[in-house]
Amino acid sequence: MACLLPEHPKPIIATFVLDHELQGIPWESGTSGIKNLNYLSSFSDSFRRDIETFSRIIPFERLCNEIEEN
DSSP states (O other), X not given: OGGGOSOOSSOEEXXXXXXXXXXXXXXXXXXXXXXXXXXXXXXXHHHHHHHHHHHHHSOOSOSSOOOOOO
16 A cells, blocks of 8 residues: 555655555565665566466456455
């Protein structure tokens, strides 16, 4: 969620970005391109490939169930 905010008055380091493109998180030449926004993303190529492979083995439309709020 923090990666999608328009401004970051304090430094933010997001540690669980699986795929910046898939999650809609800014990326510009290896950086976020946004002041005070940093993230670690070591899974992007392999994560996408793993999900695509899984989808070929067991076709699916949604990867997770909806969360019900009480």
